[in-house]
Amino acid sequence: MTNQKNTGERQQKIIVFLLFIVLILASIIVGTFNKINLIEKQPVTKAPDIEPIEAVAPVSTGKIAIIIDDFGYRNDAVSEGFLNMDADLTYSVIPGHEYSQTMSKKAFQLGYEVIVHIPMGTTAPKYGEDEYIIKASMTSAEIESRMDKVLQHLPEAVGMNNHQGSKASASKRVMNVMGTVLKENGKYFLDSRTTKETQAELIMRILGVPTGRRHVFLDNNADENSISQQLYILAEKAKTSGFAVGIGHVKENTLNVLQREIPKLKADNFEFVFVSEVVN
Template sequence: MRALFRHWLAAALLAVCWPGAAQAQAPAFISIIIDDLGQNPPRDQRALNLPGPVTLAVMPDTPHAAEFARQAHKAGKTVIIHMPMDPAGGPFAWRPDLPPTELQSRLDAAFEAVPFAAGLNNHEGSRMTSQPEAMEMLMSTLQQRHLFFIDSRTSASTVAAAKAQAIGLASASRDVFLDDTRTAEAISAQLAAAIRLAKKQGSALVIGHPHPVTLDVLERELPKLKAEGVEWIPLRQLIAERGNKAMGGHGKNGLYH
């Protein structure tokens, strides 16, 4: 008990003598998702080989989806379903014109196609993620399966994260896309922006794609994160750190817009 009191007293004195100490020691975390996997084995392998707790988002309608998901799971990586949503097409895609029974059938098929999935994020979906009833259905299914949801935020009109938050489903929202512009300079700048955001708000959730230039930048820059004062953490840990609260760019007072 005395040792605990001395530790508390030392921390209190440090805060009084150096008011910036608490802020200087505040943790900053980054989690990274690589989307669009299952299409190209050499590029998929490069994503799998990234030196840290990368999350691998596998598209269910790709030729190597199941094989790659098993390989990634065996390697200890987090696998999620990269679920096609309108305007994306294909046999798994969720569209506003489909009845709930067909939406459920396509979702169940996606879980069959991508084994070991720990959660799901949307592929495209700027129209679909604005549909309240469909998003409520999706979040309910994920909750029943004890999985999490990541809102890729491909549209400002998304209600997906809000529907997850409303039922207490473990979830988080994307902060930074790395490679909307596919140049090394632009991708490096986006990663630097993610680092600044992580330091400002405590964490940043980053999404990139298995483009060769993106992987080039990540292979070079990710080993430097610790020196930048940022810790690269697994996606589940980032969700826990955020506690289902919306970041400033996604809502107000922890609630999604």
């Protein structure tokens, strides 16, 4: 009996011990589970959005628009040099010459702006220009016909400036007819201001044709030092007024100066732009 009693007591103790172990294990499991839930439920702190820093464009010192007149006379190293300039330049082509259409197409294809350098009443007619020239003595119908013809001859042109022709550009009637045709075709007119009596800019504004004026001639004096001085006068005008328009010609010295000085002016944050960007 005593042995059976002792055996029963040992069994009870073992059962109690096992239950104690089970309870401890259960507590550990429950505690671990709660910790896992707590970790999962903890709010995740979102990293603040960081806006990308954009590069700040340098402030423009001024816009310089340069027209190079007299394309069409030549097709050589000088004209090719202009067609390789690393700047937005506007090339003005005289109609009717041997290389007029060739230069117009090449300049356009290379991404430059092309305009018509319209001969207006020069007293020294040159071969090829006669059928395109605008004279103050012409009737309005004749002027309109010439304008249509020249725009068909140089379809790449987005505008026009005058070549000589002081008498014609001083005529309100002539400029009115020319301006009407330009407006119908969506072209602009830049007044080269070859005479102080010019009516071109005024009439274009009245008609609503985008227009502007030449501020500086770069190469009336063909000396490189003089051309450089004129270029920096143009730059100073652009700096004080926001923009300025200069006119040069397809000449070797003009090319040399522009190749040398344009990079320097760009380094000073001057912008070289097409004339279409500054007419209004």
